[in-house]
Every structure is written in C-alpha cells, then in structure tokens.
Amino acid sequence: MTLAGTGAPAWSWNLLTDFQDMWSYPFMVNAFRAGAVVAVVSAVVGWFVVLRRQTFAAHTVSAVAFPGAAGALLLGVSAVYGYFTLCVAAALVIAALRGGGEHEESALTGTVQAFLLASGFLFTALYRGLLEGPQTILFGTFLGITSSQVTLLTVVGSVVLAVLALIGRPLLFASVDPQVASGRGVPVRALSVVFLVLLGAATAEASQITGTLLVFALMVIPAATAQILTARPALSLALTVLLAFAATWLGLTAAYYSPYPLGFFVTTIAFAGYLLALGWRSLSAVLGRAGLPAAPREVPA
Amino acid sequence: MNPIAKAREAVTHSTHTLPSRRSGGHDTAPDSGSVPVVALCGAAVRVGGRTLWSGVDLRIGSGEFTAVLGPNGVGKSTMIKVLLGALPAAAGEVRVLGARPGQANDRIGYLPQRRSFDATLRIRGIDVVRMGLDGDRWGVPLPFPSARRRAAHARVDEVIELVGASAYAHRPIGQCSGGEQQRLLIAQALIRRPELLLLDEPLDSLDLPNQSAVAALIGRICHQEGVSVVMVAHDVNPILHHLDRVVYLAEGGAATGTPEEVITSGTLTRLYGTPVEVLRTSDSRLVVVGQPEAPAVHTDRHSGGPS
Numbered sequence: 001m002t003l004a005g006t007g008a009p010a011w012s013w014n015l016l017t018d019f020q021d022m023w024s025y026p027f028m029v030n031a032f033r034a035g036a037v038v039a040v041v042s043a044v045v046g047w048f049v050v051l052r053r054q055t056f057a058a059h060t061v062s063a064v065a066f067p068g069a070a071g072a073l074l075l076g077v078s079a080v081y082g083y084f085t086l087c088v089a090a091a092l093v094i095a096a097l098r099g100g101g102e103h104e105e106s107a108l109t110g111t112v113q114a115f116l117l118a119s120g121f122l123f124t125a126l127y128r129g130l131l132e133g134p135q136t137i138l139f140g141t142f143l144g145i146t147s148s149q150v151t152l153l154t155v156v157g158s159v160v161l162a163v164l165a166l167i168g169r170p171l172l173f174a175s176v177d178p179q180v181a182s183g184r185g186v187p188v189r190a191l192s193v194v195f196l197v198l199l200g201a202a203t204a205e206a207s208q209i210t211g212t213l214l215v216f217a218l219m220v221i222p223a224a225t226a227q228i229l230t231a232r233p234a235l236s237l238a239l240t241v242l243l244a245f246a247a248t249w250l251g252l253t254a255a256y257y258s259p260y261p262l263g264f265f266v267t268t269i270a271f272a273g274y275l276l277a278l279g280w281r282s283l284s285a286v287l288g289r290a291g292l293p294a295a296p297r298e299v300p301a
Numbered sequence: 302m303n304p305i306a307k308a309r310e311a312v313t314h315s316t317h318t319l320p321s322r323r324s325g326g327h328d329t330a331p332d333s334g335s336v337p338v339v340a341l342c343g344a345a346v347r348v349g350g351r352t353l354w355s356g357v358d359l360r361i362g363s364g365e366f367t368a369v370l371g372p373n374g375v376g377k378s379t380m381i382k383v384l385l386g387a388l389p390a391a392a393g394e395v396r397v398l399g400a401r402p403g404q405a406n407d408r409i410g411y412l413p414q415r416r417s418f419d420a421t422l423r424i425r426g427i428d429v430v431r432m433g434l435d436g437d438r439w440g441v442p443l444p445f446p447s448a449r450r451r452a453a454h455a456r457v458d459e460v461i462e463l464v465g466a467s468a469y470a471h472r473p474i475g476q477c478s479g480g481e482q483q484r485l486l487i488a489q490a491l492i493r494r495p496e497l498l499l500l501d502e503p504l505d506s507l508d509l510p511n512q513s514a515v516a517a518l519i520g521r522i523c524h525q526e527g528v529s530v531v532m533v534a535h536d537v538n539p540i541l542h543h544l545d546r547v548v549y550l551a552e553g554g555a556a557t558g559t560p561e562e563v564i565t566s567g568t569l570t571r572l573y574g575t576p577v578e579v580l581r582t583s584d585s586r587l588v589v590v591g592q593p594e595a596p597a598v599h600t601d602r603h604s605g606g607p608s
Contacts, residue, residue, distance in 0.1 A: 166439055180433070
C-alpha cells in the first residue's frame with residue numbers, strides 16, 4: 001500500500017510541483033484517471049441510491065464484490081473482472097428476489113452474502129501470490145491500476161452514464177412517486193431492475209478505488225451531503241459529482257504522500273464534507289429562526 | 302361563493318332535466334350533445350371471484366363533480382381502477398372520454414389514495430409538480446433555455462398558483478404539511494390540463510379546515526376550469542355543497558343520481574335492503590344511520606355510516 005522502493009515522497013506546498021511529481025509515475029496518472037471516472041459514475045448512481053433509499057442493496061452488492069475480486073485473482077485474471085461479474089450478478093439476484101414488492105431486505109440475501117464473504121476469505125487464503133492479504137480488496141489501493149483497466153472503467157462508466165441519461169427523468173419520477181408514475185405509463189418495475197444493474201456496475205467501479213468495504217464513501221456520502229445542502233435536483237446532482245471528484249483526488253494525493261490506505265482518506269474527506277454540510281444546515285436554520293423576528297421590523301422602516 | 306352557487310345551479314338544473322328518477326336504469330347527464338366524459342352501462346366488477354358491485358349505470362358530463370360513496374371495502378377505489386383501465390369490468394360497458402378505459406389515460410389526471418412523502422425526502426414540491434408534466438419522458442432535461450422549457454416553467458407556475466401553493470412550492474415536499482402536500486399533488490394531477498380528474502380519497506387524513514379548503518379547491522377547479530371530477534370519498538359532508546352527482550355503492554348494487562335523489566332514506570333503504578335513515582343536521586350536514594358495513598354487517602354500529 002505504501003510506495004515501496006521509491007522512498008517517501010515529500011509534500012511541498014507548491015501544488016504544481018506536487019502534481020508534476022505524482023504524475024511522473026504512470027501508475028499515479030492511471031490512478032487519477034481511474035479515480036475521476038469512478039467518482040463521476042458512482043456519484044451519479046449514488047445520487048439515485050440515496051433518493052431511492054437503496055443503500056442496503058448497495059451494501060449487499062459491495063459485500064459481494066470482495067469474493068468476486070478474490071476469486072478473479074485466484075483464477076489469474078484482474079480483480080476488476082471479478083468486481084464487475086459478481087456485482088452485476090448480485091444486482092440481478094436482488095432484483096429477482098424483490099419480485100414485485102418493495103421489500104429488499106431478505107433473509108436469503110443476508111444468508112448468501114455471508115457465504116460469499118466467507119468464500120472471499122477462502123480465495124485470498126488459497127491465493128498465495130503477491131497479495132498482501134484481503135486489505136487491498138477491502139480498503140482500496142491505487143497501486144497497479146493498468147491503462148487497460150482505466151479503459152475498461154471508462155467504457156463501463158460511459159455505458160452506465162449513457163443509460164442513466166436515457167432513463168434519468170422517468171427514473172426520478174418512479175423513485176419519488178411510483179404510483180403516479182406507473183399511472184402515467186412509466187415502467188416502474190423494469191426501471192428498478194435496470195437501475196440495480198447500473199448499481200452493480202457502479203459499485204464494481206467504486207470498489208476499484210475505495211475497496212469493497214468503503215464503497216459508500218463514493219456511493220452514498222457525496223449524494224447525502226449534496227441532498228442536505230439543496231433540494232434542487234439538478235444542483236444537488238452536480239454538487240454530488242463535484243464532492244465525489246474532490247474526495248477522490250484529494251484522497252489520492254493524501255495517500256501518495258503518506259503511508260496510509262487510500263480508502264481511509266477518501267472516506268474521511270467525504271465524511272468531513274458531510275459533517276460540514278450538516279453544520280452549515282443547522283447554522284442556517286438557527287440564523288433563519290433568529291432572522292425571522294428581525295424581518296418584520298424592517299417593513300415599517 | 303360563486304362555485305358553490307354554480308354547483309347548486311347545476312344540481313337543480315340536472316334535477317329538472319331528469320324526467321324521472323333513474324328511468325330505465327339510465328342516469329342521464331345534462332344533454333349538451335357531446336360524448337359523456339364517463340359512461341357506465343350495467344357495469345360490474347369482480348375481484349378474486351367476488352362481485353364487488355354490479356349494475357352500475359352512470360353518465361358524467363363535462364365539468365361535473367361526481368362523488369363515489371359507500372362503506373369500506375365495497376370497491377370504491379376499484380371504480381377508479383376500472384376507469385383507468387387497470388382492472389377490466391366483469392360485465393357491462395365502460396367508456397371513458399369516448400374510448401375504452403386505459404385508451405385515453407393521457408387526458409386523465411389521477412391522484413392515488415393518499416401517499417405522504419417521507420420527511421427526509423429532499424425534492425421540492427415544484428419538482429414533484431413538474432414530474433406530472435414530463436416525468437414520463439425519456440432522457441434528461443437539458444439545461445439550455447428553449448421555448449419548451451419556458452412553456453413548462455410557465456405552466457408549472459400557473460398550476461401552482463391555481464391551487465394556491467406558491468408560498469411553499471419551493472420547500473422540500475417532505476417538510477410540507479398534509480394539506481400542502483395534497484394541494485401540490487392536485488397541481489401535479491392538473492398540470493397536463495386533463496379533461497377528467499380521478500381522485501381517490503383526497504381528503505383522507507386531513508384535518509377539518511383543510512378538508513373543506515381542499516374540497517372547495519376541487520369544486521372550483523371542476524366548475525371554473527371545466528374539468529370533470531370523479532372523487533372517491535368516505536364522508537360526503539365536506540364536498541356536499543360542490544357535488545353534481547353521486548354514485549352510492551353497496552354490496553352488489555349501486556344508486557346514481559344527484560345527492561338529493563340518492564342520499565335519502567328511501568333510496569339507501571332500497572339499496573341495502575335494510576332500514577337506513579338519512580338525517581339532516583341544522584347545518585345541513587348529512588348523517589346516514591343504520592347503514593351496514595360491507596362485507597360484514599355490524600348490527601351494533603348505529604351511527605358509523607360514511608362519516
């Protein structure tokens with residue numbers, strides 16, 4: 001997880017030289033590129049996850065990403081394929097289990113999730129290669145992201161965003177007001193299945209950066225923060241993307257200049273933003289209440 | 302108030318045009334020469350092998366306010382589902398806006414049985430209203446100024462003004478009160494200028510002042526904007542002054558006509574086959590006494606009724 005062999009790089013307060021320093025390594029360039037793609041994709045999908053209250057589904061899918069990555073490594077292929085295969089498969093299983101109802105919490109989901117997590121640990125134990133243990137899969141790493149992986153992330157991310165652009169408006173309608181939406185001919189059930197598949201793909205992408213345990217750092221926290229700050233859909237969506245992007249790039253920079261894992265930094269930065277937003281809202285509520293009695297006084301003046 | 306006077310006028314007018322009560326089982330709307338907005342002829346509906354109601358004859362003209370009344374579980378909401386084409390009629394003929402049910406749904410505004418938005422939902426009321434306009438269109442709205450965008454904004458503002466929700470339309474809808482949410486949802490149902498508005502218990506779980514305010518709003522929309530309204534109601538009293546027509550459902554049968562014709566001791570006694578008394582209080586509210594609840598008959602309940 002640390003930069004073995006390169007020595008500890010030193011942070012200067014000159015941002016230009018710092019970025020020149022980081023980007024002199026191709027793997028760091030790849031990490032920043034992958035980070036940008038993942039941040040945008042998981043932020044947009046995560047915005048709908050928060051709005052639709054599907055964080056449990058997102059959690060299940062991300063838990064399944066772990067055995068996916070471990071199994072892929074055991075089979076000798078890149079972890080990214082394992083992420084995509086199992087996340088999308090898990091999303092389809094959840095969609096099938098939910099049936100027509102809106103109850104996503106199922107004992108079966110929990111049971112299968114537990115078994116798959118256990119399998120993941122078995123796979124990492126069986127795999128005696130260059131894996132430091134399950135930590136990199138669970139908590140994320142920026143090392144070893146290849147150009148072809150960046151390409152794969154970009155292609156899948158573009159497809160996810162394109163599909164979301166196509167179904168965005170009906171999906172919002174179906175998320176907020178499913179009864180009236182279906183009355184207006186919106187295919188609520190089909191949209192729900194499509195969205196779960198997009199959720200699977202986005203979770204797989206986020207796992208690449210934050211690790212499977214910390215997927216919420218990019219999927220949920222930026223969207224939750226933005227929705228605290230504004231109730232305007234377009235603005236909060238834009239804010240979500242901005243926050244996820246900032247958390248990822250700041251996290252990558254912090255992880256490069258310190259010996260601690262990437263997932264920790266991304267999560268901490270996103271969480272700090274969430275706390276700031278909460279503080280800002282309570283502050284403006286207090287000020288608004290204090291300002292209310294003041295307003296009528298201005299009228300006669 | 303003007304709408305109330307208008308409603309009363311409409312009621313007396315239709316009473317005069319009716320030669321006799323439910324002649325030949327047909328309840329004729331004031332004949333304007335046009336196709337009735339809703340026409341049911343001998344309609345029946347069956348859910349799970351049980352016939353909820355049958356033999357319903359109803360003609361609703363444009364701009365009329367109709368209430369669907371009856372005890373719990375008698376299939377009032379099912380009537381709305383039949384009109385939307387979500388459930389087929391087991392017998393008889395049903396025409397909505399001159400077409401088969403479900404064929405003209407784009408000209409119908411529908412307000413389902415009360416949904417309340419979660420207090421933490423961070424979507425503004427104005428956005429929920431806007432979804433009624435183009436929420437079912439594929440794609441995402443582009444952030445560039447265009448004629449369509451301006452027209453959409455103008456229509457949203459207009460309909461919010463119409464229901465009197467301008468003061469809170471920009472607040473997150475979860476933070477609006479029940480009455481405020483209901484007004485915004487009515488605006489959402491109205492935004493495409495429907496010819497028919499189907500409302501499923503819109504006054505349910507509102508407090509009394511809000512019940513009469515929302516009822517007056519619906520009456521005004523109906524009589525001033527010329528939108529026909531079919532409203533499922535548990536209690537006739539808040540809407541009584543605005544009503545043109547009543548469908549009273551009972552287990553098996555139904556009675557249709559003006560409120561004066563239908564909500565009487567005679568009609569309801571005939572409909573239920575058991576003595577039912579309709580009393581009028583000093584403030585002209587109606588109390589139905591001795592009406593059996595469907596499906597079970599509670600003989601111990603005397604003053605339950607549709608209140």
